[in-house]
Structure formats: structure tokens, C-alpha cells
Amino acid sequence: MKTVIALLLMMVPALAAPTSSTAASTGATAMAGTFSDPALEARARNLQRQLRCLVCQGESIDESGSPFADDVRHLVRQEIAAGKSDQQIEDFLVARYGDFILMKPPLQSNTWLLWLAPFLVLAAGGTMAWVTVKKASSRSA
Amino acid sequence: MTGELGQLALCFALALSLVMAVCGLLGTRPADSTARHIASGSAMGLLVFVALAFGTLTYAFITSDFSIIDVANNSHTLKPLIYKISGVWGNHEGSMLLWVLVLSIYAALVAGLQRGGARLTSGALGVQGLLAAAFLLFIIFTSNPFLRLDPAPFEGAGLNPLLQDPGLAMHPPMLYAGYVGLSASFAYAAAALLVGEEGWTRAARPFMLIAWIALTCGIALGSWWAYYELGWGGFWFWDPVENASLMPWLIATALLHSALATEKSGAFRTWTLLLAIAGFSMSLIGTFLVRSGVLSSVHAFASDPTRGFFIMVLIALAIGGALALFAWRAPTLQGGAAFDVQSRETMLLLNNVFLVAACACVFVGTLYPLVLDAINGTKISVGPPYFALTFAPIFFALLLLVPLGPRLNWKRGDLKAAWRALYPALGLAGIAALTVLALVSPRSIAATGAFAVAGWLIGASLLDIRKRKGARASAFAAALAHAGLGVSLMGVAGTTLWRSEALSVLAPGQTMTVGPYSLRFDGVTRERGPNYIADRGHIAVMDGGKVSTTLLPEHRFYPAEGQDMNDTAIHTTGFRDLYLALGDDRGGGRFALRAYVSPLAPLIWLGGLVMALGGMLSLWGRLRVKEAEPKPAAPAVALAAE
Numbered sequence: 001m002k003t004v005i006a007l008l009l010m011m012v013p014a015l016a017a018p019t020s021s022t023a024a025s026t027g028a029t030a031m032a033g034t035f036s037d038p039a040l041e042a043r044a045r046n047l048q049r050q051l052r053c054l055v056c057q058g059e060s061i062d063e064s065g066s067p068f069a070d071d072v073r074h075l076v077r078q079e080i081a082a083g084k085s086d087q088q089i090e091d092f093l094v095a096r097y098g099d100f101i102l103m104k105p106p107l108q109s110n111t112w113l114l115w116l117a118p119f120l121v122l123a124a125g126g127t128m129a130w131v132t133v134k135k136a137s138s139r140s141a
Numbered sequence: 142m143t144g145e146l147g148q149l150a151l152c153f154a155l156a157l158s159l160v161m162a163v164c165g166l167l168g169t170r171p172a173d174s175t176a177r178h179i180a181s182g183s184a185m186g187l188l189v190f191v192a193l194a195f196g197t198l199t200y201a202f203i204t205s206d207f208s209i210i211d212v213a214n215n216s217h218t219l220k221p222l223i224y225k226i227s228g229v230w231g232n233h234e235g236s237m238l239l240w241v242l243v244l245s246i247y248a249a250l251v252a253g254l255q256r257g258g259a260r261l262t263s264g265a266l267g268v269q270g271l272l273a274a275a276f277l278l279f280i281i282f283t284s285n286p287f288l289r290l291d292p293a294p295f296e297g298a299g300l301n302p303l304l305q306d307p308g309l310a311m312h313p314p315m316l317y318a319g320y321v322g323l324s325a326s327f328a329y330a331a332a333a334l335l336v337g338e339e340g341w342t343r344a345a346r347p348f349m350l351i352a353w354i355a356l357t358c359g360i361a362l363g364s365w366w367a368y369y370e371l372g373w374g375g376f377w378f379w380d381p382v383e384n385a386s387l388m389p390w391l392i393a394t395a396l397l398h399s400a401l402a403t404e405k406s407g408a409f410r411t412w413t414l415l416l417a418i419a420g421f422s423m424s425l426i427g428t429f430l431v432r433s434g435v436l437s438s439v440h441a442f443a444s445d446p447t448r449g450f451f452i453m454v455l456i457a458l459a460i461g462g463a464l465a466l467f468a469w470r471a472p473t474l475q476g477g478a479a480f481d482v483q484s485r486e487t488m489l490l491l492n493n494v495f496l497v498a499a500c501a502c503v504f505v506g507t508l509y510p511l512v513l514d515a516i517n518g519t520k521i522s523v524g525p526p527y528f529a530l531t532f533a534p535i536f537f538a539l540l541l542l543v544p545l546g547p548r549l550n551w552k553r554g555d556l557k558a559a560w561r562a563l564y565p566a567l568g569l570a571g572i573a574a575l576t577v578l579a580l581v582s583p584r585s586i587a588a589t590g591a592f593a594v595a596g597w598l599i600g601a602s603l604l605d606i607r608k609r610k611g612a613r614a615s616a617f618a619a620a621l622a623h624a625g626l627g628v629s630l631m632g633v634a635g636t637t638l639w640r641s642e643a644l645s646v647l648a649p650g651q652t653m654t655v656g657p658y659s660l661r662f663d664g665v666t667r668e669r670g671p672n673y674i675a676d677r678g679h680i681a682v683m684d685g686g687k688v689s690t691t692l693l694p695e696h697r698f699y700p701a702e703g704q705d706m707n708d709t710a711i712h713t714t715g716f717r718d719l720y721l722a723l724g725d726d727r728g729g730g731r732f733a734l735r736a737y738v739s740p741l742a743p744l745i746w747l748g749g750l751v752m753a754l755g756g757m758l759s760l761w762g763r764l765r766v767k768e769a770e771p772k773p774a775a776p777a778v779a780l781a782a783e
Contacts, residue, residue, distance in 0.1 A: 052522045058380045060524070065724070103524025110519060114509045118531045121501035125494035133487050136408070139479035140552065 040080060047076050047086055050103050051093065060103060144209050144287040147197035151281055154190035154245075157183045158273035161248070165267025169260050169336050177263040184252035184266055187273060188245040195229075195242045198286050202229050208293035211235060211286040217299040217701045219672040227310040228300045233432065233448075234286035236313060240428070241276045243314075243321040247348065248273065251325060257344025264332025265325070272324055275455050283448045299701035302673065308366030316359030316386055320424040322352025323389055326396065327421035330414045331463055334470040342400040342413060347763055349397055352420075354756035356390045361749030369709050374720050374737040376636060376745055379525050384507040385427030388500050392420040395496040402489045406551050408478035409490065411471045416493075418463045423500070425456045430507070483556045488546035495539035502532040540594050540630065543623050544601030547616065562608075566600030581639070591634035598627030614762025622755030629748025635741025642737045646727050652683070656738030658719055659683040663691075665723075665732055673697045675708070678723040678732060682712060694723040694734075718742040 035041040048062035053069045061069045061076070072093070079089045093101050105111045161183035168177035198211070202225050207213040215232040216225060224231075230239040248269040255262050280286070325348035333341035363386065368376045377383060396416040403413040429452045480486040506523045513519050544566055548559035573596030574589045581588060602624035606617060643655035649664035663679040675695040681688040692710035699705070712719040717740045724733025 050526065052524060058378050058524075063375070098520055100520040100522050103522055104526035104530075105521045105523055110513060111509075111521065114505055114523065114527075115531070117505040117509075118498055118502040118535060122494065122498035122535060125497055129487075129490045129494050132409075132490060133480075133482055136478055136480045136486065137482045139477060140481050 035077070035080075043086065044073075044077055044080055047080075047089060048073060050090070051076075052101050052103050054097060054101060143197050143201050143206060144289055147194045147201075148285070148287045150190045150194040150197065151277060151285075151287070154187055154194065154241075155274060155277040155281065157187045157190060158270050158277055160270070161187060162267050162270030162274055165263050165265070165270050166335075168263030168267070169332065171260065174259070177259055180263050180266040180270070181252040181255075183270070184245075184248040187270075188249040191238075191242050191245040191273075194287075195238055198235060198238060199226060199229050202226065202235075205297065206293075207295070207297050208289055208291070209286070210288045210290045213290050213294050213297050215300050216297040217672060218296060219701065220300065220305065221671050223307070223310055224300060224305045227304075230313050231300050231304045231309060234280070234284045236317075237276065237280050237284050237432070238286055239314065240317055240321060241273060241280065243317045244269065244273050244276065244324060247322060247325045250348075251328070254347075256347070257329070257341060258336075258338050260336045261329065261332050261338045261341055261344060264335045265328040268328035268331045269324065272328070272459065275459070279448075279451050279455060283451050296701075299672070299699065302697065302699040302702055302704050302706045303370060305672075305699075306366065306370055308362060308370065312359060312362045312366055315355050315362055319352050319354075319356030319359050319393070320386075320389060320427065322348055322355055323393060323417075323421040323424050325349075326352065326417040327463065330417035331466060334414060334466050334474075337470070337473065339410070339474075340404075342404045345417070346400065346404070347760055349393065349400060350756055350760040350763065353390070353393045353397055354753050354760065356386065356393055357749055357753045357756065360386050360390055361746050361753070364749075365746050368742070369711055369720075370707075374640065374642065374722075374735075374739060376633075376742070379506070379523075379528050381507045382431050384503045385430045388503050388507075389420055389423040389427060391496050391500040391503070392416060392423050395493045395500075396420050398489045398492050398496075402486050406478055406480065406486060408480060408486045409493075410474055410478075411467075412493070414471060414474075415467060418460070418467060422456075422460045422463075423504075425459060429453060429456055480551070481553045483549060484554045485546060485549045485551050488542065488549055488554075491542055492539065492546065495535055495542070499532055499535045499539070502528065502535060506531070537590075537594065540598060540626060543598055543626065547605055547619055547623075548601075562604070563601055566597055566604055569600030569603075570594065570596035572596065585638055588634055588638045591630055591638075595627040595630045595634070598630070599624050602627070614765070615759055618755045618759035618762060620755070621758060622752045625748045625751030625753075625755060627748070628744050628751055632741045632744030632746070632748060636739045636745065639740045640737060642735070644733070644735050646731050646733050648729065648731045653734065653736065655719075655736040658736075658738065660721075660734070660736060661688075662732070662734060664730060665726075668695070670697065672701060673699045676723065676726065676732070678710075678721070678734065680710070680721055680734070682719065692719070692721050694721040696723045696725075713743055715743055716741060 035044060045062060049060050051061040051072060053059045053061050053064035053066055053072075055066050055068045056064045059069075061072045063069075075093075076089060079092070084092075090102065099106060105114060107115055161180050164176040164183065165180035167173050168180050170176075200206075201209050201212050202216050203222065205212065205216060205218045205225070207216075211232060211234045215235075216228050220228065229235040248266060251262060251265050251269065257265075326345045329341045329345035329348070333339070360383075363383065364376050367378065367383075368374070396413065399409050399413045399416055402408045403410050429449070432448065432452060478486070506527055510521050510523050513521060544563055545556070545559055548554075548562055549556065570593040574593040577589050577592045578584055602620040605620035605623075641656040643653055645651075645653040647653060647662035649662055652659055652661045654660070659682075661681040661683055663681055665676045665678050668675040668677045675697040677693050677695045680692045680694065682690045682692060690712055692712055694710040695708040697706055697708055707722045710721045717738060720737040720739060720742075722735040724735055726732055
């Protein structure tokens with residue numbers, strides 16, 4: 001755990017340095033390539049919201065004013081214009097930057113617990129509640 | 142001199158907290174009334190010395206005493222007075238001191254009010270003493286705010302401009318009042334396990350309510366602050382630090398409901414104890430997440446591994462100790478209440494199941510990426526889409542059940558009758574849904590569903606208020622809090638689903654449209670603030686060719702901190718926000734302008750306020766009732782049904 005904290009801490013300055021000046025500024029969202037076709041534009045915006053800005057703190061590519069987000073926005077729009085599907089674009093970005101860039105974690109061997117845990121807790125809680133109520137009502141009868 | 146005085150006060154406080162811990166725990170023995178008196182006295186003394194230390198630090202900030210490292214690193218002579226003061230808790234050391242100050246206030250309240258039996262109170266003070274001692278040690282050894290700097294610099298480094306905001310003056314103290322308020326319930330629960338005294342829920346109830354109210358307000362304030370300060374129009378980002386405050390709120394809400402069942406009908410006695418432990422554990426975990434530097438955000442001032450390690454040990458001891466105590470003593474409390482399937486107890490149990498599952502969502506979503514990274518270095522993001530697919534449905538299901546709960550009697554209720562009585566609320570839900578379907582295009586299932594549920598919640602609350610006119614404050618309070626949920630839900634749905642936005646680069650005189658508004662850019666002026674330089678955009682909001690109002694969003698640069706940030710301008714009608722953020726200078730007088738129209742956005746925070754009001758009403762009812770009827774000598778467990 002200590003090494004993890006150390007690792008994370010090492011990342012902090014790297015992440016914080018470019019962010020400190022950009023996190024708060026709405027800055028330059030790529031106005032350059034706005035699609036005139038509203039359907040394409042909506043697709044681009046939606047995709048941008050699904051991608052994390054890697055140099056910011058919890059902002060999506062859509063919200064961030066960082067140069068990195070700018071680049072990714074350009075790339076997304078280029079690829080959409082080139083006729084790529086959303087999936088293809090995401091795959092390309094994941095291959096380049098890893099799963100970390102996806103706001104929605106993919107369902108795979110190392111994330112099934114993440115996705116199931118809330119519902120497991122719900123099921124376990126529901127079962128316990130059912131047993132408790134059964135017991136209580138048998139006492140009450 | 143002031144620094145040394147503060148240091149000394151901290152040491153005295155530590156000594157007193159240790160006395161309080163030992164005597165408080167000794168005082169759980171029936172005969173030891175001397176120890177109980179000492180424990181109460183030291184609680185008062187603890188508050189005095191912690192307040193002295195805090196006051197000393199505040200004085201150092203106000204007078205810009207840069208010979209103190211903490212002040213030099215986090216303050217600046219040019220900062221306005223209010224931000225000098227709020228800067229005291231805008232940094233790691235000071236915020237930990239605030240944490241202990243709040244803890245001491247609660248301890249003094251526990252000692253002063255003496256709710257519950259003498260042994261119970263004493264045990265609670267003992268536990269609070271242990272907590273205070275642990276956190277004071279943490280402050281003195283790893284986060285001492287009074288360390289000196291020689292030679293003292295002429296000027297301080299300033300405070301992150303994001304934090305120079307009235308929101309910051311209120312948000313952390315409020316949130317801490319909530320986080321740390323749960324320590325009182327925790328202490329009472331641990332004491333109840335020690336002395337086996339029942340009726341602790343009754344003694345701890347006001348503290349649970351205060352903590353819950355403060356958390357509700359703190360979260361709402363934080364969300365509002367993020368909304369107008371961060372400049373991209375969102376109100377909740379599922380940021381780990383926000384999640385850290387949501388988890389204790391969810392558990393505290395569950396605790397309030399479960400403790401009610403324990404108090405009124407003796408049900409779920411062990412479960413309520415466990416929730417009290419879990420609630421404060423969530424606060425501690427939140428503190429760890431925020432303070433250890435594991436997460437990087439505006440909130441993470443500390444990035445020193447020894448601190449992280451210390452807090453982790455502290456948490457492990459507190460949670461582990463409490464759980465061990467629970468495992469040891471809880472089986473002896475087994476009572477086993479009797480109630481029907483159709484009863485308020487069942488509904489409260491369901492409430493708890495959903496709230497705990499919702500908390501599990503947030504917990505897993507926040508910690509999973511950290512754990513995965515720790516195990517094999519894999520990095521994943523858990524962003525808003527995850528919570529939309531897990532938290533949202535669970536919480537939505539909970540909201541559907543809310544109106545039924547208060548309509549079922551304790552022990553034996555009648556679900557059919559409750560359902561029939563709710564027909565008018567169902568009608569309101571239908572009207573809300575149809576209105577949304579008729580008025581709003583494109584049609585959306587999510588919006589229709591959200592408004593139907595909001596109508597259902599508010600309708601049921603109105604019925605409750607009408608039906609129980611002249612009844613107890615508690616029923617009215619519950620109705621108010623539940624209605625607040627509906628109000629917030631409308632705000633969340635409106636903002637998320639119907640927000641429109643526009644982004645343009647404008648030269649002076651040019652216009653842009655966003656939603657129903659037409660905006661004319663009238664250029665930018667250079668303004669000078671006390672400690673910043675700003676580009677102030679002048680934007681005229683046009684209404685049929687006439688200027689209806691002018692908005693002045695600013696892009697500020699803080700030279701002391703070397704950072705820039707946005708000061709957004711918001712025009713609200715109460716039902717719709719027009720939100721402007723000024724972007725970069727694009728040369729030739731042209732500027733980027735971001736505009737959002739967020740329908741119903743103010744309802745999000747209004748709902749929070751209504752919920753908090755419900756809590757306050759309940760608290761008032763409690764304290765009033767306590768005065769009216771003398772404190773029961775014997776623990777009152779099974780009060781009859783209402």
C-alpha cells in the first residue's frame with residue numbers, strides 16, 4: 001500500500017502541474033471543427049463526454065480546456081469525419097492511452113466485481129431484510 | 142509568541158483528551174462518579190484549549206504572521222480579510238485543527254447536555270477523548286500548523302484562487318460539522334455496547350440530526366460552489382472527494398431511519414449500532430481519501446506519505462476497535478422485535494437496504510480504481526456513466542418507496558389502505574408526467590419518470606402535512622425532508638436532461654444565442670481586484686431587441702499564485718439559470734464565451750435546503766419534547782406505536 005501511495009504521489013505533481021493553470025479556465029474548446037450536421041455534432045459531443053481528460057482532475061474531454069483535451073477533440077472529430085464508428089475511435093484511444101481514458105469502465109475480467117458489487121450488496125441486503133421480516137412477523141403472529 | 146501559545150494550547154488539549162479518555166471509560170463502571178465528573182470537566186477544558194489553538198492560528202492568518210510556515214504557505218497580505226480567515230481551514234494543517242475543534246464542540250455538548258444515563262454519557266466521552274487524542278497526536282506530529290520559519294518571508298505564497306470564495310468560508314466547516322457530528326453517534330454507540338444500556342438512540346438522536354443537517358447543507362453548498370466556480374455548469378462530478386462526502390450522508394440517512402425504528406419499537410437494535418459505527422467510519426475514510434494525498438484535487442492539500450500512513454493506522458484502530466467491540470458485545474443485546482410484514486419497520490428496513498446499496502455503489506466506484514491500481518498497476522476510470530447505471534437506479538427505486546413508509550403504522554400496518562390514501566399523490570405524479578410529455582420535446586422517458594416520481598414524493602408529503610395537521614413536529618419534519626427529495630430530483634432532471642449550451646468566439650457587437658436567450662458581446666474591460674487582475678466581459682442579455690440585463694463574467698489572473706480562473710456570471714429566474722463563463726482572449730478584442738441554460742437548476746439546492754429544514758424541524762421537536770417530559774430514569778426501548 002505504501003508503494004501505491006508513493007506511486008500515486010509521484011503522479012500528483014505531474015498531474016497537478018499542467019492542471020493548476022488550466023483546471024479552472026474554460027479555455028479553448030475546439031471551436032475549429034464544429035460539425036454543421038447536428039447528428040454528427042451530437043455524436044462527437046457524446047463521445048467527448050465519454051472520454052477522460054488525462055491531465056485534469058475528473059473532467060471529461062468535453063469539459064476540459066487543456067491542450068490535451070483539445071488534441072483529443074480534434075482527433076475525435078477527424079475520425080468521425082473519416083467515417084469511423086464510435087467503437088473504433090474508443091478502441092484506438094484505449095490502445096493508445098489505456099482503459100483510463102474511458103469514463104465508463106469496460107465490463108471485463110478485472111471490472112466485473114466493480115459492476116456487480118452494488119447489486120450484490122442490494123441482493124444480500126434484500127435477503128437479510130427478508131429473513132429479518134419473516135422472523136419478526138412469525139414472532140408477531 | 143502567538144505560535145508558541147498555540148503549540149502550548151495543543152499540548153494541553155492533548156493531555157486533557159487523554160484524561161477525558163481514561164476517566165470517561167472508567168466512568169462506565171457504576172460506582173465511579175468521580176471519574177465521570179472529571180471526564181465532563183476535561184471535555185469542557187478540551188474545548189477551551191482547542192479553541193485557543195484555533196483562535197491563535199486565526200490571529201496569525203489575520204495578521205499575516207509569515208514566520209509561521211502554514212501562514213507563509215497559504216496566505217498573502219493582499220487577500221481580503223474574509224479569505225484570510227477562511228484560509229485558516231483552506232490548508233491541510235488548519236483544516237485538521239478545525240476537525241478537532243468541531244470534535245471538541247461535540248464532546249462539550251455531550252458533556253453539557255448529559256443526555257441518557259450517566260454511564261452512557263461517560264462512555265461516549267471516553268470514546269470522544271480517544272478520538273480527540275488520536276487526531277491531536279496526528280496534528281502535533283505530522284501536521285503542526287504552528288511550525289516556525291526562519292527567516293520569515295516578506296510575502297506569503299497565497300491561496301489557490303479557486304478557494305478564495307465565500308463558498309469556501311462556509312463549505313468545509315459545514316461539512317466537518319457533519320463528518321465529525323457522526324463521531325457523537327459513534328461514541329454513543331460504542332458506549333452503549335460497553336455499558337449495555339439501551340435508549341442510546343434517544344440520547345444520540347439530536348447529534349445524528351445535527352450531523353445529517355450539516356452534511357446535507359455541506360454537500361449542497363459544495364455542489365453549488367462547484368457549479369458557479371468551476372465554470373463548466375455541472376453540479377455534481379462524481380469526483381472522489383465529493384463521493385467521500387456522499388457516503389457518510391447516505392449512511393447517516395440510513396442511521397436516522399433505523400434509529401427511529403430502534404427507539405420506537407425496539408427493532409434492529411444491533412443493526413442501528415452497526416450503522417452508527419459505519420457512518421463515522423465513512424467520515425474517517427473520507428478524511429483519509431481527502432487528506433492523505435491519495436487523490437489529487439482542490440481538496441487534497443497534503444501530499445506527505447507519513448500523514449497518509451498515520452491516518453490509515455488511526456482509521457484501522459478506530460473502525461477495527463469499534464467492530465471488535467461490536468462483535469464482542471452485540472450478541473448480548475439480541476432482543477428480536479415482533480412486527481408484521483406490512484409495517485413501518487419493514488419499510489424502514491427497505492430504506493436501509495437501498496441506502497446501504499447506494500453507499501456501496503459510491504464506495505466501490507471510488508475505491509475500486511485505487512485498489513486495482515494497487516494490485517497490478519492497472520488504471521481505470523470510474524466516471525459518471527458508471528454511477529448513472531448503478532447508483533441512479535438504486536436510488537430511484539428507493540424514492541419510489543419513500544411515500545409509503547410514513548403511512549404504515551408501527552408493528553402492524555395496512556399496505557392497501559396506505560396505497561389508497563396515496564391516490565391523490567399518484568394523481569399529482571400523473572399530472573407531472575403528462576405535463577412533461579406535453580410541453581417538452583423531444584420526449585424522454587427519463588424526464589417523464591423523474592417528474593412523475595417528484596410529483597409522487599411531493600404529493601405524498603402534502604398529504605402528510607394535511608393529514609397530520611396539529612400532529613407531532615416529527616411527522617411534519619419527515620414530510621418536509623421527503624418533499625425536498627422531490628424538489629431536488631426535478632432540479633437534477635431538468636439540468637441534466639434539458640441543458641442547452643453554446644460556445645462562440647465573439648468580437649464586440651456580435652451576438653450568439655443559447656436556449657431562449659440572445660446574447661450580445663459588448664467587449665471586455667480590464668478590472669483590478671484586491672489580489673487579482675480580471676478581464677470583465679460585458680454581455681447584454683437581449684429580450685426582443687431590448688437589453689433586459691447585463692452580465693459580467695470575469696476571467697481572473699492571480700499574480701501571487703500565478704493562476705487564472707473564471708468568475709462565472711449567473712442570471713436566474715428561480716426556475717432557469719443563464720450561466721456565462723468568459724474564456725480566452727483570442728486577439729483583436731475577440732473572446733471565447735461559453736453559455737449554458739440550465740432549466741430548474743436552482744431547485745437542486747432548494748431541495749437540499751428543504752431537506753435540511755425538515756431536519757431542523759425534527760431537531761427542534763426533539764429538544765422541545767425533551768424539555769416537556771422529564772428524562773426517563775429507565776431506558777425506554779419499546780415505546781408503543783404512535
